[in-house]
Amino acid sequence: MSQPKTLFDKLWDAHVVKKSEGYPDVVFIDRHFIHEVTSPQAFDGLRKRGIPVFNPSRTTAVPDHNVPTLEQHLPIKEALSRHQVETLRKNTAEFGITLYDLGHPYQGIVHIIGPELGLTLPGMTIVCGDSHTSTHGAFGNIAFGIGTSEVEQVLSTQCILQYRPKTMRIEINGTLGKGVVAKDIILYVIAKISASGATGYFVEYAGDAIRNLSMEARMTICNMSIEMGARGGLIAPDETTFNYIKGRKFAPQGAEFDRKVEEWKKLKTDEGAQYDAVLKYDAADIAPMITYGTNPGMGIKVMDRIPTVEELKDVSEQTSFKKSLEYMGLEPGSQLLGKAIDYVFIGSCTNARIEDLRAVASLVKGRKKAENVEVWVVPGSKQVEAQARQEGLDKVFEAAGFQLRQPGCSACLGMNEDKIPAGKYCISTSNRNFEGRQGPKSRTFLASPLSAAAAAITGKVTDVRSLV
Amino acid sequence: MSKEKFTTLKSSAVPLPIENIDTDQIIPARFLKATTREGFGDNLFRDWRYNADDTPKADFVLNDKTYAGKILVAGKNFGCGSSREHAAWAIADYGFRVVISSFFADIFKNNALNNATLPIQVSDAFLKSVFALIEKDPHTVITVDLENQRVTLADGTSESFDINAYKKTCLTNGYDDIDYLLSLREEIRQFDAVH
Numbered sequence A: 001m002s003q004p005k006t007l008f009d010k011l012w013d014a015h016v017v018k019k020s021e022g023y024p025d026v027v028f029i030d031r032h033f034i035h036e037v038t039s040p041q042a043f044d045g046l047r048k049r050g051i052p053v054f055n056p057s058r059t060t061a062v063p064d065h066n067v068p069t070l071e072q073h074l075p076i077k078e079a080l081s082r083h084q085v086e087t088l089r090k091n092t093a094e095f096g097i098t099l100y101d102l103g104h105p106y107q108g109i110v111h112i113i114g115p116e117l118g119l120t121l122p123g124m125t126i127v128c129g130d131s132h133t134s135t136h137g138a139f140g141n142i143a144f145g146i147g148t149s150e151v152e153q154v155l156s157t158q159c160i161l162q163y164r165p166k167t168m169r170i171e172i173n174g175t176l177g178k179g180v181v182a183k184d185i186i187l188y189v190i191a192k193i194s195a196s197g198a199t200g201y202f203v204e205y206a207g208d209a210i211r212n213l214s215m216e217a218r219m220t221i222c223n224m225s226i227e228m229g230a231r232g233g234l235i236a237p238d239e240t241t242f243n244y245i246k247g248r249k250f251a252p253q254g255a256e257f258d259r260k261v262e263e264w265k266k267l268k269t270d271e272g273a274q275y276d277a278v279l280k281y282d283a284a285d286i287a288p289m290i291t292y293g294t295n296p297g298m299g300i301k302v303m304d305r306i307p308t309v310e311e312l313k314d315v316s317e318q319t320s321f322k323k324s325l326e327y328m329g330l331e332p333g334s335q336l337l338g339k340a341i342d343y344v345f346i347g348s349c350t351n352a353r354i355e356d357l358r359a360v361a362s363l364v365k366g367r368k369k370a371e372n373v374e375v376w377v378v379p380g381s382k383q384v385e386a387q388a389r390q391e392g393l394d395k396v397f398e399a400a401g402f403q404l405r406q407p408g409c410s411a412c413l414g415m416n417e418d419k420i421p422a423g424k425y426c427i428s429t430s431n432r433n434f435e436g437r438q439g440p441k442s443r444t445f446l447a448s449p450l451s452a453a454a455a456a457i458t459g460k461v462t463d464v465r466s467l468v
Numbered sequence B: 001m002s003k004e005k006f007t008t009l010k011s012s013a014v015p016l017p018i019e020n021i022d023t024d025q026i027i028p029a030r031f032l033k034a035t036t037r038e039g040f041g042d043n044l045f046r047d048w049r050y051n052a053d054d055t056p057k058a059d060f061v062l063n064d065k066t067y068a069g070k071i072l073v074a075g076k077n078f079g080c081g082s083s084r085e086h087a088a089w090a091i092a093d094y095g096f097r098v099v100i101s102s103f104f105a106d107i108f109k110n111n112a113l114n115n116a117t118l119p120i121q122v123s124d125a126f127l128k129s130v131f132a133l134i135e136k137d138p139h140t141v142i143t144v145d146l147e148n149q150r151v152t153l154a155d156g157t158s159e160s161f162d163i164n165a166y167k168k169t170c171l172t173n174g175y176d177d178i179d180y181l182l183s184l185r186e187e188i189r190q191f192d193a194v195h
């Protein structure tokens, strides 16, 4: 019998076109997503070399990072954003790549539309010039973010050069408490191992607490793998995965689907396979989480206090810690609970799928937002937006004083007009709380959609368990 | 397409003793709107370097004439966050050819190497002594020898660093990955047909 292998290793081995001593592996890429920000220079590279796209049918393009979230039918006002989106249009037309342009019913954030359209499937290798490509790993595939030079590699050869990363297994067992959701699981893990704790690794999430999650919740977890430094994260596919894929636009259909499911069922880690690192956590220990600092590892349970300088494990972190709290306008050792906020952003590829919007709506139904806050709900895609309207969630949001906008990355990174003003506090369902991420000098608290909705109602950092 | 070749570099360095410098600090998202690779150096560390009214912040190291050179020395976990290659372009465009830190985020490391910039990972203790030497003498010269994979300080102490053999060959010869991949086109074509 051959050596037992991890799922990651099986998938990797199945995609290596060439392996040579002293060289990185040549890895074949099944599915490539591109957007307007990290692709223009790659297309320029192809033009300079005078070569076509190797296999245009394996690349799908969508504008998302720059797009306005109001009045998308009008030309984009901001000249540079408009230019980037127009460049994507021009490049995809010239090189024969499918584009879901603004206004198209499939447009949305790249990591939301891939799974939604059945383009993201188990067993694949998937890349995109965007670090949150790790999201797709929820389907049991190898998905990771790449830089523009690598986008150029994929466009020109459908391969990239990569060294095989180490593997890590993160196992969560047990039952989650009331008001605790997938976002809390991942913020908890990152707080435990820090923003660089999984650097060099590819993570597999396992355990019954992960198995019991819906596909959308699994995507939230895999999405944030990169926030602990991991190249990507994956979850072995199961019935939940197959049911999600069934009937999606570009997924295999009918008998072909059934045949594929039989293949996908084999995609799991063998008994006894070795990982380079294994971590285990108890779901019962996880509470609603919130970040207080300027990297996603700086998180606490919402009822806990921020650490003091003395409590830091690593002395070398003290300077960064102090700088971070100064930026956030917070005191070491203080409590976040009850801290007044100014904005609530519900959106991004982490938490802008229909289940996220439903969770928010179920909490705010019959309630109103606090006077002092502005609330933006930015759906992850046109399909999510349409579904929300069909289910009447738009009415719930409107009654609560929330603004339902049009799809895009929006205030997750503030490349469009949706910026949090300097000095203001925003509780956000996105994935990064870096300095200035949501706009120059903006201050971000990362939390789950439920926690964000609770804060919208009370106007301050709230333990959502007091409202459910 | 060939890039500038890298062999040995002797230069003074610019110190940035901050940990977890993420790519949003290296180049904020609002400057990612260009569609070419050039010019990003002007906005390197934009929000640390300039006030809201675009006047330079006197206390930021890039605005301090005391420090200059082709080597950037930064705290642990440099380049975490977004995969934007613009961060590597900004660093290269500003004129840095080497970044020294005690830890690098993966994607940044790749991106830097793909743009003829050498990320050198040293021990915490060595990094500390680099910072200390620069503090004592801002013009202190650091020698980076790629061939022998060694970085040497003015006081004679040195440390070896890792770089994979393939990337080393690329850097010393000015090759790029696509040249290599294109040579495998036929094998890839066959692989594509059955996948």
Ligand code: SF4
Pocket: A064, A065, A109, A110, A111, A130, A132, A348, A349, A350, A408, A409, A412, A413, A430, A431
């Ligand atoms: S929503 Fe945010 S994290 Fe996700 S792809 Fe867009 S900018 Fe990146």
